[in-house]
Amino acid sequence: MWGGAGAAVRMSTLLAPTLREVPAEAETESHRLMLRAGLMRRLAAGIYSHLPLGQRAIAKVEAIVRQEMDRQGAQEVRLPLVQPEELWVESGRSAKYGEELWRLKDRHGRPFVLAPTHEEVVTDLARREISSWRQLPLILYHVSNKYRDEPRPRAGVMRAREFVMKDAYSLDRDRDGLLAAYARMRAAYARVFTRCGLDWRVVEADPGTIGGGDTLEFVALADVGEAEIVWCEACGYAANVERAEGARPAEVEAAEGADGGAAGPVRIHTPGVRTIEDLVAFAGIPASATSKILFLWAEYAPDGRRELVAALVRGDRQLNEIKLANALGAVRLGMADRADVLAQTGAPVGSAGPVGLRGARLLTDLEVACGGAFAIGANQEDWHLFWAKAGRDFDPGQVADLRLVGAGDPCPRCGDALRGANGVEVGHMFALGAVYSQAMGALYRDDQGRSHPIEMGCYGIGITRTLAAVIERHHDRDGIVWPFAVAPYHVAVVPVAAGEDGTREAGERLYAELRGAGVETVLDDRDLRPGAKFKDADLFGWPLRVTVGRTLRDGAVELRQRRGGLTERIQLGGAAAAIRARVAAGLGETEPPPGHGSQAPDAPGW
RNA sequence: CGGGGUGUGGCCCAGCUUGGUUAGGGCGCCUGGUUCGGGACCAGGAGGUCGGCAGUUCAAAUCUGCCCACCCCGACCA
Structure with missing residues (x-):
């Protein structure tokens, strides 16, 4: 498909406008480079024209x-x-x-x-x-x-x-x-x-x-x-954090404390304590020994019915709203504001808790519901309950996996630390x-x-x-570093040094040879100084660059690899064949080994 | 949709606070010349409804209002 006559082009005729300055509209490297290397131009927000190199x-x-x-x-x-x-x-x-x-x-x-x-x-x-x-x-x-x-x-x-x-x-x-x-x-x-x-x-x-x-x-x-993804090196479990399951705690967290509230929760005056951070500082306990309650509006299809929901997770965890929505069967969730919460439940947000909660549907994360005792708001301004236990001290409501899992958390399958x-x-x-x-x-x-x-x-x-x-993965400070497999062209022939005799002609001949051999080649026949051509070549990211210049007096050209910058002299005589072989090798680099990807559907993917 | 920001030749920006001559610079572009191995130099030149509309004013790129576009954060997202 990419062999033959369409596989080569002269830069002098190619619409590939490079930008020396970084366009203000772009933030990520791939975006900047796609604009700078002339792959595309913006027409409207999120809508682009793809120019010849981008299209290729x-x-x-x-x-x-x-x-x-x-x-x-x-x-x-x-x-x-x-x-x-x-x-x-x-x-x-x-x-x-x-x-x-x-x-x-x-x-x-x-x-x-x-x-x-x-x-x-x-x-x-x-x-x-x-x-x-x-x-x-x-x-x-x-x-x-x-x-x-x-x-x-x-x-x-x-x-x-x-x-x-x-x-x-x-x-x-x-x-x-x-x-x-x-x-x-x-x-x-x-x-x-x-x-x-x-x-x-x-x-x-x-x-x-x-x-x-x-x-x-x-x-x-x-x-x-x-x-955001997490995965386990040990067992191969891998998931988007939207989906990643929380490991079920094997036993009650040690954070229960010495006296453990064995007889029941202890009500403690906590003036000014509104956040988990405050609570940790006030009581000198780890955030994992606290829990927090979050209020959200849940909306249901098809009638658009709304309901106030309270989600209880450990103090050091984040709520995964997708899990919550799935547990509820809701189509939409939104954080409730404090006034709504106060009006509905009578609980001040900074001191809200599950014990005696009214006016909201309670869901409790597995981790909180598994038997541990936690410090939690008492539903009264400036008061908290310590060592409150789900089941004993309050009805946990619907128990579900609700927390956001992240790197470092235990793998839900094998318990090893997840990477992210x-x-x-x-x-x-x-x-x-x-x-x-x-x-x-x-x-x-x-x-x-x-x-x-x-x-x-x-x-x-x-x-x-x-x-x-x-x-995003294949670039450096000078530009794109295309893998052969997706490079718009594989080779750039760059004649330079007008002072040398015959570089242009030699470049033309080499270009014609490569083109004839079906090698995807651009000839930089633009009337530019060498520096500009080199800079552009780096920006475009051609995997191979052949410089036809001062080495021509020795009957040689220079072959430079974009990745790594390795440069070698090759004799002009065998250049086309050598380059062709190099392209073939380059194309083989990302070729998967036989059998790659053909494993059973439930095997780990890498 | 909420918050923040930006709109000035193709690109990057200055000028706006404190209204006042022909609206500037760099890059790019065109012409001629000198150059020619990592984005040259000299000379000449083209190119702008200052995002739009309305207003304030003797006078608006500059002040006010509304609108539009784009960017960032959030919400949202097979």
Whole structure:
């Protein structure tokens, strides 16, 4: 696909405007570099034009994705980006998606949406076209723009409102078929991200608005990433912190204290104590021996009913609102303000506690409910209860895993310390099951003539976001350092030193040879001084740079590797062949070993 | 949606507090010349409704109001 005539270009004709100064709009390195190296330009917030080099890099990622999809037997289709909102009403997601769903009307005033994803369209296609078990299984995929009216686009293409995404949909007869498809896609994803040169992890995640059962995220490690993940080196457990389970404490925390409040909680006057910090300072106990109560409004679908909720977690923990929402079945949560809490429960926020709590639905984190005794507000200004125990001193209400898990916390599977990192969510897969097919009536007949909903899975890869993640990982102070696999071009031929005879001609000849050999090459034939060409070459990040200059008098050119800066002389005679071999080797660098990613679906992902 | 910030030639910015000549600088661009191995130099030149609208004023880039766009923090987020 990338061989032949289209694989080479003269810089003098290429629209690749570099910026010497850092654009004010950009904060992350990948965003800055994509602008500075002339890969893209902003049209509106979160919407970009991709220029020739950006387009080529995107096409490289797409090509890798297509190869890996095809390898697993998936079939490419092209689906509409403009979809009747009706379909989304039918699936129930029009309401769930809220304002992020980009709505528009046609001239007749009929409501449409710009596709953020294609479950509805695929399910609709399936219900029309699939009627027999003989037509299954099937995996369809497509690559297209997606639209999400993000409240706050940021970091360029990392969180955009229009972006390129590959999405795949598996259609199966039953759960086993779905799991097999899921495993295949997982294997494909492992190969895709490895080939792109990313340092990535697969983690368990929260299904969010898409619904369904199992879900995995593929996260490219990067400090600027918005996804926080934890993983265990010992047993392989890995999860997004939104999902990561809190380890169930094996036994009662030692923090119970010497006298332990064996006879019951002790009421202590604590003037001015409002926060956990205050309480720790006042009582000289660790924060882990305290607990705190947080008040939130929970909203439920479909009637928008609201309820005040009190969540009790240990003083040193943070509440995971997603877990809380899931425990409640709520669609939305928001912190309640102190006035609301006081009005509803009569409890002052800084001194609120579970003992004698009224007017709010109480949920207690596992850790607090497991038998330990904690210091907690007494529901009276300036008073706290020490050594209060769930079950003995108050009704814990609904007990659930509610805390946010972080690095250093014990692994929920094996107890080892978890590690943590930030990353960019580049892929996501969901074993949907029958949620969409059920809602939209996508049914097939089995060999007995019985009707069943199609078992579905969906699988996304953020193409443009993956590209940003690649740059985030592969750059230095001078510019991009492309891995061969996604570099817009592999080699730059740079003739310099006008004082030397024949550098231009030699450069032209070498360029023609490389081009003829199918090597993806740019010729920097611009009338610029050497320094400017070198700086640009570094910024563009070509994996290899061939300088045709003063060494020409010895019949040699210089071959420089962008990564590491290693420079060597090679004879002009064999240069094209040598460079070609170097490109082939470079392309092999990120090629996964045989069998990579093809492990069983429940094996650790790395 | 809440909080903060910024809008001045293609890019980065100064000028605004304290209204007052032809609105500036650097980079880039065009022409000519000298240069030519890590973003050269000289000379000449083009390019701006100062985000928009309304107001205050003899006079507005500068003051006031409204609006818009963009950025950051938060909320939100397959």
